[in-house]
Amino acid sequence: MSEGLCLSVRDLSIAFRSGQRETLAVDRVSFDIVKGECTALVGESGSGKSVTALSILRLLPYPAARHPSGSINFQGQDLLQLTERQMRRVRGDDITIVFQEPMTSLNPLHTIEKQIGEILLLHRGLTGAPARARTLEVLNQVGIPNPETRLKSYPHQLSGGQRQRVMIAMALANEPDLLIADEPTTALDVTVQAQIIALLKDLQARLGMSLLFITHDLGIVRKIAQRVCVMKDGKIVEHGSVEQVFASPQHPYTQALLAAEPRPDPAPPQPNAPMLLETDQLKVWFPITSGLMRKVVGHVKACDGLTITLRQGETLGVVGESGSGKSTLGRAILRLISSEGPIAFMGNNLQGLRFKEMRPYRRNMQIVFQDPYGSLSPRMSVADIIKEGLKVHHPDMTERERDQKVVQALGDVGLDPETRFRFPHEFSGGQRQRIAVARAVVLEPSFIVLDEPTSALDMLIQAQMVDLLRDLQKRHNLTYLFISHDLRVVAALASRLVVMRHGQVVEAGDAAELFRNPKTDYTRALFAAAFKLESAPEGVVEQ
Amino acid sequence: MDAKTLPKSAETEIEPGIPPELKPDNEPAGPLGLGGLPRGFEFSPINLRRWQNFKNNRRGYCSLWIFLVLFVLSLLAEFIANDKPLFIHYDGKSFFPIFVTYPDTDFGDVLGTAADYRDPYLQKFLDEHHAIEIWAPIRFSYTTINDRPPSAFPSKPTWLLNAADCDFAAKNGYSKCGTLEYNWLGTDDQGRDVLARLIYGFRISVLFGLVLTIVSSVIGVAAGAVQGYFGGWTDLLFQRFIEIWTSVPELYLLLIISSVLVPGFFVLLGILLLFSWVRLVGLVRAEFLRGRNFEYIQAARALGVSNKVIMFRHLLPNAMVATMTFLPFVMSSSVMTLTALDFLGFGLPPGSPSLGELLSQGKANVQAPWLGLTGFFTVALMLSLLIFVGEAVRDAFDPRKTYT
Numbered sequence: 001m002s003e004g005l006c007l008s009v010r011d012l013s014i015a016f017r018s019g020q021r022e023t024l025a026v027d028r029v030s031f032d033i034v035k036g037e038c039t040a041l042v043g044e045s046g047s048g049k050s051v052t053a054l055s056i057l058r059l060l061p062y063p064a065a066r067h068p069s070g071s072i073n074f075q076g077q078d079l080l081q082l083t084e085r086q087m088r089r090v091r092g093d094d095i096t097i098v099f100q101e102p103m104t105s106l107n108p109l110h111t112i113e114k115q116i117g118e119i120l121l122l123h124r125g126l127t128g129a130p131a132r133a134r135t136l137e138v139l140n141q142v143g144i145p146n147p148e149t150r151l152k153s154y155p156h157q158l159s160g161g162q163r164q165r166v167m168i169a170m171a172l173a174n175e176p177d178l179l180i181a182d183e184p185t186t187a188l189d190v191t192v193q194a195q196i197i198a199l200l201k202d203l204q205a206r207l208g209m210s211l212l213f214i215t216h217d218l219g220i221v222r223k224i225a226q227r228v229c230v231m232k233d234g235k236i237v238e239h240g241s242v243e244q245v246f247a248s249p250q251h252p253y254t255q256a257l258l259a260a261e262p263r264p265d266p267a268p269p270q271p272n273a274p275m276l277l278e279t280d281q282l283k284v285w286f287p288i289t290s291g292l293m294r295k296v297v298g299h300v301k302a303c304d305g306l307t308i309t310l311r312q313g314e315t316l317g318v319v320g321e322s323g324s325g326k327s328t329l330g331r332a333i334l335r336l337i338s339s340e341g342p343i344a345f346m347g348n349n350l351q352g353l354r355f356k357e358m359r360p361y362r363r364n365m366q367i368v369f370q371d372p373y374g375s376l377s378p379r380m381s382v383a384d385i386i387k388e389g390l391k392v393h394h395p396d397m398t399e400r401e402r403d404q405k406v407v408q409a410l411g412d413v414g415l416d417p418e419t420r421f422r423f424p425h426e427f428s429g430g431q432r433q434r435i436a437v438a439r440a441v442v443l444e445p446s447f448i449v450l451d452e453p454t455s456a457l458d459m460l461i462q463a464q465m466v467d468l469l470r471d472l473q474k475r476h477n478l479t480y481l482f483i484s485h486d487l488r489v490v491a492a493l494a495s496r497l498v499v500m501r502h503g504q505v506v507e508a509g510d511a512a513e514l515f516r517n518p519k520t521d522y523t524r525a526l527f528a529a530a531f532k533l534e535s536a537p538e539g540v541v542e543q
Numbered sequence: 544m545d546a547k548t549l550p551k552s553a554e555t556e557i558e559p560g561i562p563p564e565l566k567p568d569n570e571p572a573g574p575l576g577l578g579g580l581p582r583g584f585e586f587s588p589i590n591l592r593r594w595q596n597f598k599n600n601r602r603g604y605c606s607l608w609i610f611l612v613l614f615v616l617s618l619l620a621e622f623i624a625n626d627k628p629l630f631i632h633y634d635g636k637s638f639f640p641i642f643v644t645y646p647d648t649d650f651g652d653v654l655g656t657a658a659d660y661r662d663p664y665l666q667k668f669l670d671e672h673h674a675i676e677i678w679a680p681i682r683f684s685y686t687t688i689n690d691r692p693p694s695a696f697p698s699k700p701t702w703l704l705n706a707a708d709c710d711f712a713a714k715n716g717y718s719k720c721g722t723l724e725y726n727w728l729g730t731d732d733q734g735r736d737v738l739a740r741l742i743y744g745f746r747i748s749v750l751f752g753l754v755l756t757i758v759s760s761v762i763g764v765a766a767g768a769v770q771g772y773f774g775g776w777t778d779l780l781f782q783r784f785i786e787i788w789t790s791v792p793e794l795y796l797l798l799i800i801s802s803v804l805v806p807g808f809f810v811l812l813g814i815l816l817l818f819s820w821v822r823l824v825g826l827v828r829a830e831f832l833r834g835r836n837f838e839y840i841q842a843a844r845a846l847g848v849s850n851k852v853i854m855f856r857h858l859l860p861n862a863m864v865a866t867m868t869f870l871p872f873v874m875s876s877s878v879m880t881l882t883a884l885d886f887l888g889f890g891l892p893p894g895s896p897s898l899g900e901l902l903s904q905g906k907a908n909v910q911a912p913w914l915g916l917t918g919f920f921t922v923a924l925m926l927s928l929l930i931f932v933g934e935a936v937r938d939a940f941d942p943r944k945t946y947t
Contacts, residue, residue: 334845355850362847375838379860389846439842 006210007033012070027234038211040221043231044458049214053180093123096171100183102163106155113151119173138169161192180212189321194529223533230254260459262466262492269495270311276479277310278344284332302328304503315480317494325503326483330449363393366440370452372432376424383420389443409442430461449481454489466492487530499523596939603935610928617746624681624739633674683736685743685896691718697911700729729913743896752878763823771831793818801889830862871933875926
C-alpha cells in the first residue's frame with residue numbers, strides 16, 4: 001500500500017443470498033481514501049453505496065452476505081481476512097461510523113455519558129474521571145451547548161440534530177483514522193443538515209482524519225468532499241476529484257445526475273380564478289393530559305390559527321422544518337384529523353361534517369402521501385387500489401367502465417396500463433408514487449394535497465415526478481397544496497408560498513417574489529440552508 | 544438498498560439482500576405478470592414465498608403431512624375400527640351394515656333387534672350361507688366390549704401374551720390363546736379395544752380443537768378489530784372488561800358449570816369458548832392500532848371508503864398474519880384443555896372415546912402399562928406435531944427470516 005493512503009478497496013464484490021438465488025449487489029469496486037481527505041460515495045438507493053461502506057466494517061448480515069472477491073487494505077492488513085475478534089478492535093477505534101437515523105442509533109435507555117463512556121471503556125479502558133473528561137471534550141468538539149448538563153440526558157431529551165451530534169461524538173471519542181458517515185443528514189431538516197455538514201467539514205480539517213461520506217445529494221458532495229465516486233447498479237462508474245467530476249462529467253449517468261435539478265416552471269398565481277379553499281384561523285390542538293382524571297393541562301399546538309386561501313389552478317407551497325405542522329395542515333383540511341375553525345371548500349363549510357357527510361366532497365379532494373411503500377396496500381393489485389375510490393363514488397358504474405377509467409388514469413401518470421394486475425411490490429419507488437397519483441386523479445378531483453410526494457424518491461426520479469405533476473395540473477386544471485421541506489422541488493412547482501414554523505405562518509406570498517426577497521430571518525436561514533447548504537447564525541433556527 | 548433498512552416491516556415485505564429495481568422509472572420492474580388476466584385465484588407472490596419458506600422447514604412440513612394423514616385416517620375411523628362389517632352379500636342381496644341398521648331377522652334370527660354381527664350365532668349363520676363379508680381391519684368399535692378375553696380386564700395386547708398368560712387363561716376359564724381376537728393395544732378396564740378408542744379419541748380431540756380454535760379466533764379477531772380500529776372509549780371499556788373476565792378463575796368455573804350442566808361436545812365447547820376467545824384479542828387489537836395509522840389506510844379514508852370496508856379489506860389481512868401464526872398454538876392448547884378435563888372426569892360424557900379418559904385409566908391401572916403409555920405417546924405425538932407445524936408457520940410468516 002502506498003504512502004498517504006488511509007484505506008484502499010480493491011475489486012470488492014458483495015453478494016446476497018436469499019433462498020436459492022444469489023444477487024450481486026456490488027460488482028468489483030475499487031477506490032482509495034487518502035489520509036486527511038473526504039471521499040464521497042454517491043448514487044441512488046439500491047446502487048450499493050451503503051453496503052460497500054458497511055462491508056468495510058464487516059457489518060453486513062453474514063452469512064447471507066458474502067464477498068466473492070476483493071480486499072480492503074487498512075494499516076497494512078486486509079480487513080476481510082481478520083478474525084471477528086481482531087475486527088472488533090478496529091470497529092469503534094480505528095474506523096467508526098455514523099448512521100442515517102439519529103432516532104434509532106442511540107440506545108433510548110442509556111444516558112449520553114454512558115453511551116460515549118462505553119466506547120472509551122472498550123477500547124481504552126477509561127473509566128471514572130478521565131472518561132468523563134474525554135466525554136466532555138468530544139461533546140464540546142461537536143458543539144453541544146453546555147455539555148456538563150447534557151451528560152445525564154437521555155436520547156429522547158435531545159433534538160434530532162443534537163442526537164446526530166452525539167453520534168458523531170461517539171464516533172470521534174477514540175480519534176479514529178477513518179470516519180464513515182452513512183447519509184448522516186438525510187433524516188434531518190435542511191437547516192440542521194447544513195449545521196451537521198459544517199461541523200463534519202470543520203472536524204475533519206481540525207483532526208486530520210479521513211472521511212468516507214455516503215450520500216445521494218450532489219449538493220452535499222460539492223460542499224464537503226475532495227474526491228467523489230459515483231456508483232450505479234453496484235459499480236463505480238466514475239471517480240475523480242470533485243472539481244473535475246462536476247466540471248466535466250464523463251459517464252452519461254453522472255451527466256444525468258448533475259442535470260437532474262427539477263425544472264422550475266410553476267403555475268402562475270390566479271388572482272381572478274374562483275376561490276377553491278379558504279381556512280380561517282384553523283387550529284389543531286392536541287391536548288396534553290395528566291393525572292388520574294386526565295385533566296387537560298395544556299396543548300400541543302400543531303396548527304395554531306392558520307389562514308390560507310387557494311384559488312382554482314394554483315399551487316400553494318407549504319414549507320417548513322419537520323414539526324412545523326405542515327403535514328397536519330394538509331390532513332386537517334381533508335378532515336382526516338379533527339380541527340377547529342371553518343374550512344370553506346368550493347363555498348361549503350366542511351368543518352363539523354360527519355364521516356358520511358364528508359363522502360360527497362372526497363371525490364373532489366384527494367391526497368398523495370410521502371412514502372410510496374406505505375401508501376399502497378401490499379395485498380391489493382394496482383387495478384383494485386385505483387378502483388377503490390370509483391367503487392365508493394360511482395357505485396352504479398359497471399366493472400367495464402371502471403376498468404377503462406383505471407387504464408386511462410394509468411396512462412395519465414405514464415405507466416403501462418397492462419401492469420394494472422400486478423401488486424405494488426413489483427414496482428419501483430417512483431412507479432409506486434405514480435400509482436398513488438393515479439389513485440387520486442382517477443376520481444377527477446379539483447384539489448389534491450401533495451404531502452411530500454417527492455421526498456422518498458431519488459434525484460432523477462424527483463425531477464420526473466415534478467414534470468408529471470405539472471403536466472397533470474395543466475391538463476386537468478388541478479389545484480395543489482404542495483407540502484414539502486425540499487425547497488428546490490417547491491420552487492419548481494409553487495405559485496404561492498407559505499413558510500410555517502411552530503404551527504404558525506411565518507411568511508406568505510407570491511413564490512417567485514418570496515424566493516427572491518425573503519423578509520424574515522427564519523425564511524432567509526431556511527433558503528440559505530436549502531440552496532447553499534450554509535448554516536445560519538445561532539438563534540435563528542434550532543440547533 | 545441500504546443494508547440497515549433491509550428488514551423494514553411486515554408490510555413492505557422487502558426481501559433481504561435483493562436490491563430494488565434499478566431500471567428507468569417507466570419500465571415495469573418485476574417479472575412480467577399474466578398480461579391481461581386478473582390474478583385473483585392464484586397464490587399472491589407474498590403467499591407463494593411464505594409457502595416456499597414453510598416447505599423449506601423440513602420438520603414443520605413433514606409434521607403437517609403426518610398430522611394431515613393421521614387426521615384424515617381418523618376421520619375415516621368407522622372404516623378402520625368397527626364392530627359392523629362394511630359390506631355383506633348374502634342371499635342374493637347386498638347389505639351395508641356400516642350405514643344401515645338391519646334387524647337380525649334379516650340374518651335368520653327371530654328377536655327382531657338390531658343385528659349384532661360379532662355374535663357367534665350370527666357368524667355361524669352367515670358362514671353356513673356362504674355370505675361374503677368385508678370387515679374393517681379392526682373388528683371393534685370404541686364401545687365394543689371384547690367378551691372373549693384371555694384374562695380379566697384390562698387385558699394385555701394380544702401379541703404380548705406369553706406361555707404363562709396362556710396357561711393362566713386355560714386354567715381359569717378364559718378364552719384360549721389360539722382362538723383370541725387381536726387387541727393390538729390391549730383392552731381397557733371395561734374390556735374395550737384400546738386401539739379403536741384411540742382412533743376415535745384422536746378424531747374427537749382434533750375436531751374439538753379445530754372447532755374451538757376457529758370459533759374463538761373469529762370472535763377474538765372481531766373483538767380485537769373493533770377495539771383497535773375505533774380506539775378511545777370503546778377500547779378502554781373493552782380492555783377493562785377483558786381484564787376482569789380473564790381474572791375469573793377459569794378452571795374452577797369450568798368444574799362448577801360442568802357439574803351442573805350435562806357435559807357433551809357442544810356444552811364443553813361453549814364453556815371453553817367463554818374464556819378462550821380472549822387469547823387473540825390483544826394481538827389483533829395491537830395490529831389494528833398500528834395499522835390504522837398506515838398511509839394506505841389514511842388514503843382509503845381520504846377516498847371516502849367506509850369503516851367496515853377499511854376494516855375488512857385493508858386492516859384484516861394485516862392482522863391475519865399475526866393470527867395465522869398463533870393458530871396452531873391455540874389449537875394445541877385447546878386439545879390440551881379437553882384432554883385435561885377428560886382426565887379429571889369433567890369432560891365428555893362417560894363412554895365417549897377420549898384421550899384424557901385413557902390417561903386416567905392408565906393412572907388407575909398401573910399394572911396395565913399399555914394404557915398409560917399409549918395415551919402418553921399419542922398426546923405427545925399430536926401436540927409435538929402441532930407445535931412443529933406452528934413453528935414452521937411462524938417462521939414462514941416472518942419477513943426477516945432468511946433461509947441460507
